[in-house]
């Protein structure tokens with residue numbers, strides 16, 4: 467049976483209106499979550515989500531679904547911890563099975579510098595409630611028997627950090643659960659509706675121009691993932707974002723159970739097992755900025771080579787599928803959740819390679835910001851003007867594979 471058939475998602479598609487209280491550009495996880503939390507936490511349901519393709523067709527349906535809070539600066543740990551907590555309750559809250567599974571996550575250290583970094587990460591995370599512990603090579607071998615702790619004699623594992631809350635969830639189901647929850651409370655979602663321009667009068671947002679005509683709202687949220695600089699251009703905003711492709715692939719079915727999520731900070735790859743039993747691998751972003759969704763052989767070759775040094779069993783598997791998405795990489799590797807210089811125009815961006823895990827907390831926080839026009843404390847450090855104020859939130863060591 468198709469694993470999605472029994473989900474029976476109850477979408478209520480509506481005819482577009484001319485005017486809404488809030489328009490959200492982008493039907494990825496962040497746009498859908500903002501609509502969901504506007505409806506459920508603030509009773510704001512006169513909302514339209516405008517999606518140029520189909521919901522979840524961007525990165526929110528293309529990612530490798532790692533959820534974690536083991537970041538390197540306090541502001542990020544607090545924010546992602548909130549998101550991890552919301553993920554743990556999302557199935558009950560939406561009454562949808564999003565296939566959330568706690569697996570535990572290990573970050574491998576292959577150098578003394580990385581050992582120190584992972585020890586510091588464990589201390590900081592734990593102090594802020596995101597439990598993480600330093601683990602020795604033999605403890606890592608116990609957590610993941612498949613690992614070659616010598617790294618094929620080339621990349622010996624010297625230690626690592628273990629974050630038990632590390633988990634995954636089925637990305638489509640997360641998108642659909644949030645979309646359904648928003649729609650059944652009255653929000654509209656319009657697919658195949660591309661925003662081509664913004665309507666701004668006297669520095670106040672008034673609406674958007676789409677391929678189906680104009681739509682008006684005094685509050686507009688931009689949640690378009692890797693396409694954010696195009697919308698920024700329409701608003702006359704220069705954003706500290708570059709778009710880079712990111713690729714991933716899955717193998718055929720691996721008969722044994724591969725329990726945790728493992729990431730190597732030196733070899734720049736990460737590995738986990740899907741619910742279907744495939745082994746899922748990802749690596750760093752493509753070096754060349756681009757809006758291309760194409761995936762290529764070079765990625766497969768280099769990622770597989772590195773992964774096989776730590777996990778020799780991969781040699782016996784075949785590659786089944788590969789794909790790519792386009793990531794909105796911020797200059798300091800942290801997100802931007804913010805008002806802008808344009809009144810009523812909000813932005814959630816800079817989600818790069820790490821934004822799936824952030825969907826619930828970003829949706830909750832952006833909904834509060836839009837509803838009240840007050841920036842919640844949790845996201846205040848991530849405002850756009852931090853780049854002007856020289857208050858960047860550099861956390862490169864937590865951006866996974868860079």
Ligand SMILES: Cc1cc2nc3c(=O)[nH]c(=O)nc-3n(C[C@H](O)[C@H](O)[C@H](O)COP(=O)(O)OP(=O)(O)OC[C@H]3O[C@@H](n4cnc5c(N)ncnc54)[C@H](O)[C@@H]3O)c2cc1C
Pocket residue numbers: 491492493494495496497516517518519520521522523524525526527528529530531532533659660661662689690691692693712713714748789790791792793814817818819820821822823824
């Ligand atoms: C291969 C890969 C692996 C990843 N792995 C992880 C991971 O393991 N963990 C993690 O936390 N994150 C991961 N990420 C990052 C994560 O997927 C993204 O940060 C997150 O999904 C961003 O969500 P979003 O809603 O901002 O953007 P998207 O999901 O990309 O949604 C934006 C939407 O806006 C639409 N849009 C664009 N322009 C317009 C327009 N003009 N008008 C209307 N609609 C428009 C797009 O069609 C798209 O559907 C990964 C990303 C990729 C590509």
